[in-house]
Amino acid sequence: MIRIASACLLLALSVPALAxxxxxxxxxxxxxxxxxxxxxxxxxxxVVRQARDEAASFVASEGRIxxxxxxxxxxxxxxxxxxxxEASDMQLAQAILAL
Amino acid sequence: MRLxxxxxxxxxxxxxxxxxxxxxxxxxxxxxWVAALGSIPVAWRDDLPTQxxxxxxxxxxLLNRLLLEQWMARPANAGIDDPAxxxxxxxxxxxxxxxxxRTPQGRLSRAPRLLDLAGWQVSPLRLGLRTxxxxxSDRSPDPYELSRASEFVAVNLEHFLLDPDxxxxxxxxxxxxxxxxxxxxxxxxxxxxxxxxxxxxDDGESALLQLEPWRVYAVDYLLAEANQxxxxxxxxxxxxxVICAPGRPxxxxxxxxxxxxxxxxxxxxxxxxxxxxxxxxxxxxxxxxFLLPLEQVIDEYTKVxxxxxxxxxxxxxxxxxxxxxxxxxxxxxxxxxxxxxxxNNCAVExxxxxxxxxxxxxxxxxxxxxxxxxxxxxxxxxxxxxxxxDDPAEALRLGYRFESAGVHYQAMFDxxxxxxxxxxQDAQEWLELAPAQRAPWLERADLRASxxxxxxxxxxxxxxxxxxxxxxxxxxxxxxxxxxAGGFEGEAALRDxxxxxxxxxxPAALLPNGGYGLPQTDERKALELExxxxxxxxxxxxxxxxxxxxxxxxxERRSMFEGVEANIDSLDKQLRRLHKEQGGMQLx
Numbered sequence: 001m002i003r004i005a006s007a008c009l010l011l012a013l014s015v016p017a018l019a020x021x022x023x024x025x026x027x028x029x030x031x032x033x034x035x036x037x038x039x040x041x042x043x044x045x046x047v048v049r050q051a052r053d054e055a056a057s058f059v060a061s062e063g064r065i066x067x068x069x070x071x072x073x074x075x076x077x078x079x080x081x082x083x084x085x086e087a088s089d090m091q092l093a094q095a096i097l098a099l
Numbered sequence: 100m101r102l103x104x105x106x107x108x109x110x111x112x113x114x115x116x117x118x119x120x121x122x123x124x125x126x127x128x129x130x131x132w133v134a135a136l137g138s139i140p141v142a143w144r145d146d147l148p149t150q151x152x153x154x155x156x157x158x159x160x161l162l163n164r165l166l167l168e169q170w171m172a173r174p175a176n177a178g179i180d181d182p183a184x185x186x187x188x189x190x191x192x193x194x195x196x197x198x199x200x201r202t203p204q205g206r207l208s209r210a211p212r213l214l215d216l217a218g219w220q221v222s223p224l225r226l227g228l229r230t231x232x233x234x235x236s237d238r239s240p241d242p243y244e245l246s247r248a249s250e251f252v253a254v255n256l257e258h259f260l261l262d263p264d265x266x267x268x269x270x271x272x273x274x275x276x277x278x279x280x281x282x283x284x285x286x287x288x289x290x291x292x293x294x295x296x297x298x299x300x301d302d303g304e305s306a307l308l309q310l311e312p313w314r315v316y317a318v319d320y321l322l323a324e325a326n327q328x329x330x331x332x333x334x335x336x337x338x339x340x341v342i343c344a345p346g347r348p349x350x351x352x353x354x355x356x357x358x359x360x361x362x363x364x365x366x367x368x369x370x371x372x373x374x375x376x377x378x379x380x381x382x383x384x385x386x387x388x389f390l391l392p393l394e395q396v397i398d399e400y401t402k403v404x405x406x407x408x409x410x411x412x413x414x415x416x417x418x419x420x421x422x423x424x425x426x427x428x429x430x431x432x433x434x435x436x437x438x439x440x441x442x443n444n445c446a447v448e449x450x451x452x453x454x455x456x457x458x459x460x461x462x463x464x465x466x467x468x469x470x471x472x473x474x475x476x477x478x479x480x481x482x483x484x485x486x487x488x489d490d491p492a493e494a495l496r497l498g499y500r501f502e503s504a505g506v507h508y509q510a511m512f513d514x515x516x517x518x519x520x521x522x523x524q525d526a527q528e529w530l531e532l533a534p535a536q537r538a539p540w541l542e543r544a545d546l547r548a549s550x551x552x553x554x555x556x557x558x559x560x561x562x563x564x565x566x567x568x569x570x571x572x573x574x575x576x577x578x579x580x581x582x583x584a585g586g587f588e589g590e591a592a593l594r595d596x597x598x599x600x601x602x603x604x605x606p607a608a609l610l611p612n613g614g615y616g617l618p619q620t621d622e623r624k625a626l627e628l629e630x631x632x633x634x635x636x637x638x639x640x641x642x643x644x645x646x647x648x649x650x651x652x653x654x655e656r657r658s659m660f661e662g663v664e665a666n667i668d669s670l671d672k673q674l675r676r677l678h679k680e681q682g683g684m685q686l687x
Contacts, residue, residue, distance in 0.1 A: 068498030
């Protein structure tokens with residue numbers, strides 16, 4: 001009964017927050033601030049930084065694993081940077097990984 | 100309608116004042132309301148309890164005589180804000196609302212849509228019957244409205260007729276009454292958009308998110324798939340708001356503006372580190388609606404809990420999306436429900452939000468007590484479009500599905516293994532090595548293998564973090580059992596942290612009493628300040644907790660932890676070096 005019942009209680013704020021206070025510290029523990037204004041470079045950077053794990057799996061899988069965060073970062077880079085428009089997805093993914 | 104005051108025991112002045120009061124009330128009524136009522140005798144009484152201002156008997160309207168005295172003593176040019184004026188008018192309007200509600204034209208307190216909006220929600224477990232308890236209890240103009248539907252109607256009609264900002268604070272009810280009467284009182288301009296508290300706002304972002312409905316391109320049903328943990332056996336249901344980046348016109352391109360997307364998620368707030376099944380069964384956890392950044396939700400599920408997410412678009416038009424957002428804001432600020440494992444879990448809450456927020460969906464057979472069941476029914480009714488998952492690669496690329504990080508671990512290991520000739524058989528075996536044993540292999544990896552190994556080291560770090568969390572939890576709980584054991588120095592810090600989260604978990608608690616419903620301009624200003632203060636405090640405590648956690652760790656755990664961090668650091672450097680050596684493109 002209790003097993004079935006313990007369905008989808010999502011451990012609320014406290015427990016995951018505690019988890020996330022320890023988790024995610026590897027990529028960008030010094031999470032740079034993002035300004036509320038649109039198009040600010042720090043906000044753009046965040047999109048790219050958030051894609052780092054997906055860039056890694058893209059590079060490691062030679063392009064087979066391709067997630068939405070990487071897709072968003074590729075679009076962002078190409079919207080912003082003319083040089084990025086000339087580059088292939090793999091070149092950009094490697095560049096994100098080397099950030 | 101004819102209001103006939105009993106003037107037998109009144110002085111001429113009292114008679115005149117009574118007439119003035121009744122006229123003033125009658126002037127404020129919609130024509131349809133006046134037309135529905137006949138003749139009603141009105142009497143001032145001094146045998147009513149002090150707190151009772153009036154009573155609508157079967158055929159007679161009784162009013163507390165104290166109100167007459169205060170009405171007569173009010174300042175000469177008193178407006179509606181004068182307490183005596185307001186009290187007397189409210190009392191008359193409230194009782195006339197009861198009379199109107201009893202007429203065949205009225206019957207508002209039995210109307211299903213009104214009951215939805217009021218908060219006597221339908222319950223999937225009760226064959227469509229409504230919950231006997233109204234949990235929309237925070238930021239109420241008058242808690243008496245929660246006692247029963249007829250009082251809800253009477254109290255709300257008072258405010259509908261007397262408050263210029265009723266349309267801003269309870270917009271859906273205002274629309275409902277206006278349509279019902281085909282008439283609306285003069286109103287004030289409302290603060291724009293909807294606001295939500297963001298407990299996890301980024302640095303530099305406001306703790307209060309203002310959301311304009313037109314910026315929401317779509318709403319998806321967001322399902323966290325089940326895993327084997329007892330708490331996650333059924334999955335979790337949420338709603339994803341596909342919000343367009345500033346400057347991007349609403350359209351399919353907004354789907355990749357992940358950074359701006361938000362998730363509406365009902366969560367049981369657990370004010371402790373341990374979840375108790377018993378407390379979950381007996382409803383002692385509050386269930387409230389939170390707005391979370393999508394990216395945080397993705398990380399929490401796919402990286403920490405290793406669960407996949409499905410994001411299935413719902414076919415809603417722009418008006419329906421606006422209505423749903425408005426309802427979500429109403430629930431965010433006023434709903435203080437109780438979590439019950441079976442009868443009021445996340446699936447039930449999400450169902451009710453859709454049911455009450457989008458009237459069209461109230462007619463569909465959607466009721467379900469499981470997240471997957473609700474999705475199945477939404478799909479069957481043609482509301483959810485699950486065809487976005489048909490092409491698995493496209494689904495991942497466009498964010499209709501977010502894969503669990505765990506799915507790729509073996510593939511990553513295979514890449515590293517074939518590049519380096521690792522002797523281990525699988526990812527599990529590799530991760531069971533001590534970090535220092537893995538380190539010599541890392542140095543020899545090429546770019547591709549380094550990328551794969553980086554993901555595995557990060558997985559290892561998260562594994563260590565979960566172990567640390569469990570270790571701390573155990574110590575915290577042991578400490579709780581023996582208050583004098585004195586072995587757990589971080590306890591106070593953890594308690595402070597949980598207390599701050601408690602504040603942030605009840606948005607209404609950040610506002611002073613007085614206002615009701617959706618927060619308006621002045622309240623929003625206060626909220627920004629209060630919200631920011633708590634969010635900053637929480638962030639500070641979180642950082643301190645993380646620092647302290649290092650001290651609390653056992654020496655073996657700390658050395659594992661630091662070993663993994665060193666591995667990640669050296670892989671980062673290596674990736675940069677290899678990229679540079681290959682003449683790779685440098686981002687600014």
